[in-house]
Amino acid sequence: MPARVITVTSGKGGVGKTTTTANLSVALAMLDKKVVAIDADIGLRNLDIIMGLENRIVYDLIDVVEGRCRLSQALVKHKQHATLFLLPAAQTRDKSALTPDQMLAVVEELKPSYDFILIDSPAGIERGFQNAVAPANEALVVTNPEVSSVRDADRIIGLIEAKDQPIRSHLVINRMKPHMVKRGDMLSADDVVEILSIKLIGIVPDDESVLVGGNTGITQVDSKAFNEFLNIARRLNGESIPFAQASTESDGLLSRLAKVFGGNSN
Amino acid sequence: MTNFFDRFTGRKPNDDEASPAQSAKERLKLVLTTDRTQISPEDLRKMQAEIVEVVQRYTNIDDFDVDVSLELRDRENFLVANVPLKNATHNNAHRARPTQPTVDEPVIEESVDAYEDEPEPYASQEAHDDTEPNRAEAKGAPTGFHLDDDEGTD
Numbered sequence: 013m014p015a016r017v018i019t020v021t022s023g024k025g026g027v028g029k030t031t032t033t034a035n036l037s038v039a040l041a042m043l044d045k046k047v048v049a050i051d052a053d054i055g056l057r058n059l060d061i062i063m064g065l066e067n068r069i070v071y072d073l074i075d076v077v078e079g080r081c082r083l084s085q086a087l088v089k090h091k092q093h094a095t096l097f098l099l100p101a102a103q104t105r106d107k108s109a110l111t112p113d114q115m116l117a118v119v120e121e122l123k124p125s126y127d128f129i130l131i132d133s134p135a136g137i138e139r140g141f142q143n144a145v146a147p148a149n150e151a152l153v154v155t156n157p158e159v160s161s162v163r164d165a166d167r168i169i170g171l172i173e174a175k176d177q178p179i180r181s182h183l184v185i186n187r188m189k190p191h192m193v194k195r196g197d198m199l200s201a202d203d204v205v206e207i208l209s210i211k212l213i214g215i216v217p218d219d220e221s222v223l224v225g226g227n228t229g230i231t232q233v234d235s236k237a238f239n240e241f242l243n244i245a246r247r248l249n250g251e252s253i254p255f256a257q258a259s260t261e262s263d264g265l266l267s268r269l270a271k272v273f274g275g276n277s278n
Numbered sequence: 279m280t281n282f283f284d285r286f287t288g289r290k291p292n293d294d295e296a297s298p299a300q301s302a303k304e305r306l307k308l309v310l311t312t313d314r315t316q317i318s319p320e321d322l323r324k325m326q327a328e329i330v331e332v333v334q335r336y337t338n339i340d341d342f343d344v345d346v347s348l349e350l351r352d353r354e355n356f357l358v359a360n361v362p363l364k365n366a367t368h369n370n371a372h373r374a375r376p377t378q379p380t381v382d383e384p385v386i387e388e389s390v391d392a393y394e395d396e397p398e399p400y401a402s403q404e405a406h407d408d409t410e411p412n413r414a415e416a417k418g419a420p421t422g423f424h425l426d427d428d429e430g431t432d
Contacts, residue, residue: 159302166310173353196297203303207310209353 014123015048018130018248019148021172023164025135027156028186031222033132034062035238036152038231039245041093045127048087050099050118052144053134054109057101064091064229065098074102077114083121092230107139112146119147128248137171145172151181153210157188157199166208182213184244189218201255214244215255311348315355322346329359338364 020033030053037049051059054074060066071086076099083099090096099118102109122129133144145151151172155165165183172181185201192198201215221235232238243253296304312318317325326346333339345360 159306162306163309163313166313169353170314193299196299199299199302203299207303207306209350 013127015046015126015129016150016248017119017123017148018128018150018152019052019133019145020130020152020154021133021141021144021168022135022154022161023137023141023168024155024161027154027161028216028222029135029154030058030062030132031226032152032154032184032186032216032241033059033130035222035225035231035241036244037063037096037128037130038090038093038233039238039241040128040130040248041090041096042233042242043245043249044095045245045249046095046125047128047130048097048099048122048126050129050131051101052110052115052131052140054101054140054143055103055106056134057103059132060088060098060100061229062226063098063231065100066229069100072100072102073118074105074109076118077110083118107134107143110139110143112143115143116147137167141168141171145175145179148179150179152184152213153181153208154184154186155204155208156186157193157201157204159199162199162204162207169208169210181210182248183208183210184214184216185212186216187218188215212255213247214240216240216244307350311350311355314350315348317348317357322348325357326359329361333361340364 020029020036022029033049037047040047049059049063050073051057052073053059057072060069065088068088070088071081073086075081076083076086087097087099090098099122119129119131129147131144131148134140153165153168153172155161169181172179183205185204188201189198193200201212205212217236217240219235219237221232222237225232225235225238240256246253308319326344327341329346330339330341330344333344334341339361343362347358349356349358
């Protein structure tokens, strides 16, 4: 079966597209899937450094489309996961170095040999985004529970729906802070889903391990955040895994009190 | 009781005010209706005024009862107008009138249809009501006519 092509996008910058792409591609590889992660952010490449592969790049996506190398020569194999590859962006060029048709051609060539192709979209709604969604069958829309990123996500969803061949969108709510939701200081996952009206696929808790993973180039697989990325990978594969809304049990005094009283009554 | 627990859960004591999460949600919904429909709140106000004007040509309504709003449902956008009709009371009075012959049910349906299609029968209906106890008229019609007179030909 040809690969599923999933573009990770958000509109707004800094919400966690690249970390989502990196973590999710590792999670899919851990489920024995053959995965290529494509960095479509030409000129501002970062997926390589987040995945810890920045020193192994020989050729990039633009070298491929301009015929300086074969596609297989540009693919960088992940250090820990043999079925995961990175197709890096060019750093010295800009978005105009690539067209949606070229992107389509590259993805078509990869499709037969892989299970998943994840495309890390640049921020914005211009050429770079258009390149990134052109070959997609599905989109992961990443947002934070915060007004500006939700607004931008809404815009992106509108653009995706306006495509000639509409594609399925899934919502990833990233950097959720359950204690703030509990206080009424942060939009809940339900709020965000109600506003955006697309299918939820993951609620990733705010977790310092994600930053540590980026800093070291080694995905922190024993973390709350990565656990949810694994869940997203499984949900993408059709498994039905309930959403752990918010792991707030350990946080509030009320719930701790409730536990104490619950313990006494037994 | 709630205050006690709220203090421990970190909730703000003044719960009458919307929480930051609630205001985020409301503000987002408002801004997204404008973003998605390209209809500004100002456009919406103008539209409402014009809708009131059009409806008032046919029947009595109070403009402050009218609510025209944009609603988002599952990524589809709707223009929703709630226009309470004052002369619902007229129709009811008409229907309840004992002087009509017993076949009056279907006849009334027809007359209501005709009344919606053309403005003419409206006047005759008013005339009918005049012959009856003027309860309904006192409630409904005069305010509407006064408004018309004030803003219109006078």
